[in-house]
Amino acid sequence: MSHVFPRHCHANPPIASHGDGCFLIDTQGKRYFDGSGGAAVSCLGHSNERVRQAIKDQVDQLAFAHTGFFTSDPAEQLADLLIANAPGDIDRVYLVSGGSEATESAIKLARQYFTEQGETQRRHLIARRQSYHGNTLGALSAGGNAWRRAQFAPLLIEVSHIAPCYDYVERAEGESPEAYGLRAAQELEDEILRLGPDTVMAFMAEPVVGATMGAVPAAPGYFQRIREICDKYGVLLILDEVMCGMGRTGHLFACEVEGVAPDILCVAKGLGAGYQPIGAMLCNRAIYDTIAGGSGFFQHGHTYLGHPVAAAAGLAVLRELLDNDLVVQVRARGAFLEQRLRERFAQHPHVGDIRGRGLFWGMEFVADRDTKTPFDPGLGLAGKLKKAAFAEGLICYPMPGTRDGRLGDHVLLAPPFIASEDELDGALDTLSRALDKVMAEVG
Numbered sequence: 546m547s548h549v550f551p552r553h554c555h556a557n558p559p560i561a562s563h564g565d566g567c568f569l570i571d572t573q574g575k576r577y578f579d580g581s582g583g584a585a586v587s588c589l590g591h592s593n594e595r596v597r598q599a600i601k602d603q604v605d606q607l608a609f610a611h612t613g614f615f616t617s618d619p620a621e622q623l624a625d626l627l628i629a630n631a632p633g634d635i636d637r638v639y640l641v642s643g644g645s646e647a648t649e650s651a652i653k654l655a656r657q658y659f660t661e662q663g664e665t666q667r668r669h670l671i672a673r674r675q676s677y678h679g680n681t682l683g684a685l686s687a688g689g690n691a692w693r694r695a696q697f698a699p700l701l702i703e704v705s706h707i708a709p710c711y712d713y714v715e716r717a718e719g720e721s722p723e724a725y726g727l728r729a730a731q732e733l734e735d736e737i738l739r740l741g742p743d744t745v746m747a748f749m750a751e752p753v754v755g756a757t758m759g760a761v762p763a764a765p766g767y768f769q770r771i772r773e774i775c776d777k778y779g780v781l782l783i784l785d786e787v788m789c790g791m792g793r794t795g796h797l798f799a800c801e802v803e804g805v806a807p808d809i810l811c812v813a814k815g816l817g818a819g820y821q822p823i824g825a826m827l828c829n830r831a832i833y834d835t836i837a838g839g840s841g842f843f844q845h846g847h848t849y850l851g852h853p854v855a856a857a858a859g860l861a862v863l864r865e866l867l868d869n870d871l872v873v874q875v876r877a878r879g880a881f882l883e884q885r886l887r888e889r890f891a892q893h894p895h896v897g898d899i900r901g902r903g904l905f906w907g908m909e910f911v912a913d914r915d916t917k918t919p920f921d922p923g924l925g926l927a928g929k930l931k932k933a934a935f936a937e938g939l940i941c942y943p944m945p946g947t948r949d950g951r952l953g954d955h956v957l958l959a960p961p962f963i964a965s966e967d968e969l970d971g972a973l974d975t976l977s978r979a980l981d982k983v984m985a986e987v988g
Contacts (some may be wrong), residue, residue, distance in 0.1 A: 564591020567961045567968055569940070577935070578960075580972045581942035585755060585788045585905065585959035588815040589865060596820045596861040603857035612850045619856035626863050627827065632798050633806020636830040639843075640823065640851040640859075644787030644813035645679030647824040648749070651783045651809045652683050653845045655747040658781070658832050661839035667746040671705045671736055671780075675949070677757040678749060678785050687749050690757045691950025705740065707732040709754060710763040713898040713909065714917065714948060726764030734774045747781040747809070752799040755788035758947055759907025759955030760900055762794075768803040781808040781832075787824065788905075791815030792866050792962060795876040795903030802902070808832060821858035871962045878962070879903040882969050886958075889973055895920075895984055904962060909947055909955040919953040922946075924987045926954040933979035939972055 551558070559571035567590045568576045579587055589596065603619060610617055624638035639654075641647050652670060659667040672678065674689035685694060686701040689709070694701065708715065708729055716725040737745050752768065754761040775782045784807040789799040793815055796802050800810070809832065813824030836843055849855070866872055879902065886906060890896045897911035912920045920926050927943035934941050947953030956976070960969060 566590045566592055567964050575938065577938050577940050578968065578972050578975070579940045580934075580958055580960050580976070581940055582815075582959045582961055583819060583940070584814065584942060585793055585957070586814045586817075587819040588792060588871075588962045589818040589820075589862060590961040590963050591819070593818070593820070593862075593865065595865055596818065596858055599857045599861035600820060600854055603854045607853050610853060611848070612846075617851065617853040617856065619853050619860050620851040623856045623860040623863065626860065626867075627825065630797050630867070631810070631827060632800055634829040634831070635806065635810060635827045637828050637833040639826040639828070640856060641813075641825065641847060642822045642849045642852070642855070643824045644785075644811065645681045645684045646847060647787060647811035647813050647826045648678045648684040648687065648783075648785055649681045650826040650845055651749070651785075651811050652687060652747070654809060654826065654828060654832065654836075654843065655781050655783065657844060658835055659746050661835050664743070666744050669703075669705060669740050669745045670747050670749060671707060671733065671740075671745060672749045673709045674706045675709045675711070675757050675947075676706075676749075676751055676754060676785075677788075678751075679787070688757075690946070692946050693950075695950075705736050707736050709758065709761070710767045711758065711761055712764055713761075713900065716764070722764045723766050726767035727770055729764065730767050730770035730774065733771060734777075737774070737778050737780065742778045745778065745780050747783050748775055749783040749785060751785045751787075751789060752803060753789040753794050753902055753905060755905075756942070756944060756957065759909060759944065759957050760902070760905045760959075761907065762900065762902050763803065768800070768805045772805040775808075783807060783809040783811070785811045787811050787813040788959075789902075791863075792872040792875050793903055793905050793959060794901075795872065795879055797866070797872050799902075816859050816862060817855060818858075818862045820862065821852075821855040823852070823855040823859045825859075866962075875903045875962050878964060878966070878969065879905075881966055882906060882958070882960075885970060885973055889977060893980075901958075904958075904960055904964075906958045907955050908958075909953065919948055920987065922951055926983060926987055927956070929983045929986060930954075930956060930979060933982050934976060937975045937979050939975040939979065941976060 562572045676689040678684045678688040710729045790812045810827040817823040898909040927945040930943040942957035
């Protein structure tokens with residue numbers, strides 16, 4: 546009997562034994578193509594020698610030194626390399642252990658920035674419905690995933706949520722994508738005015754919405770208008786690239802394609818590529834200088850900040866991405882994957898939308914394509930698809946609640962950057978078979 550507390554108490558998952566490129570292999574020898582990179586994590590696959598060797602070398606030299614006393618070479622080098630490639634005036638890196646820690650740190654830094662400036666009335670955070678920013682209480686409060694929030698609602702801090710930029714469902718008939726983007730962005734200004742412009746500290750959003758909606762990019766011009774609104778009212782812009790960053794969408798930082806730079810930026814997942822738990826919160830020079838010139842102390846922290854072994858892994862991952870032009874390869878492989886997805890599924894009677902960027906793609910399933918009506922949530926379509934695909938040897942990321950936390954189903958694909966065209970084709974063959982089985986079951 547296992548003493549592990551699993552994600553699902555009634556599941557009996559196989560034991561992962563080892564990795565081979567884009568595949569995970571269980572103790573029975575069955576191979577699974579990692580079509581979602583776990584949760585958009587394993588961008589380099591599961592057997593990258595450069596990263597593995599960097600971890601071994603670092604353990605041999607220095608396993609741990611608490612940041613209350615020391616910094617370390619890998620942490621310093623990783624921060625330097627991130628800043629050398631970061632957008633805008635991003636100047637400092639706060640290394641954490643994962644995405645929830647990164648977003649939690651961002652929220653607290655935004656608040657401390659304003660308190661150190663004497664603007665203690667700035668306390669409101671605005672985010673978007675159907676977003677996901679992590680599972681700690683602060684991050685969960687910022688997220689707009691109704692299902693994840695429901696049972697913990699009494700414990701959550703107050704956060705305002707405006708509409709997502711969700712072209713497939715919320716753009717009106719006859720409305721251009723650009724006009725829709727401006728209309729959606731206007732909700733931010735409206736909410737700032739409702740709360741009081743001098744009481745809002747930050748707006749948080751994913752450049753490409755990941756788990757909750759399934760790889761939904763913003764409409765053209767949306768984030769440029771968001772940046773303008775934030776600047777107008779002195780509100781910090783926090784971009785959560787935990788899932789969509791680090792090359793996943795075809796740019797090292799996902800916000801690059803939007804032509805904007807945030808004040809605070811969060812990354813994780815692909816930064817460690819699964820080899821070590823690591824994330825980072827990055828901030829601009831003005832925010833850091835305010836803290837440094839004030840209290841001189843960010844009133845926040847965790848035991849494993851800047852962990853040397855995790856930092857060594859992150860540094861090796863980032864060097865692998867940059868030295869081998871893997872971000873450029875993501876754009877090429879992404880174009881191939883998009884083409885194949887559309888060829889195979891665009892006319893499927895129950896695929897309503899195919900959307901994404903780079904190697905980050907989602908398909909939304911509907912009972913009726915003409916009306917965009919989602920399936921009855923009682924059918925459990927997403928769960929059935931995950932199970933059917935896994936049985937066929939494909940790891941993918943189906944999720945329910947796409948529309949509002951209850952209605953809607955989608956599948957997210959985020960394969961390793963090293964996946965070949967043949968491997969991607971094989972994964973789509975498997976997904977097609979699994980989808981056919983599930984659709985036959987749900988009717």
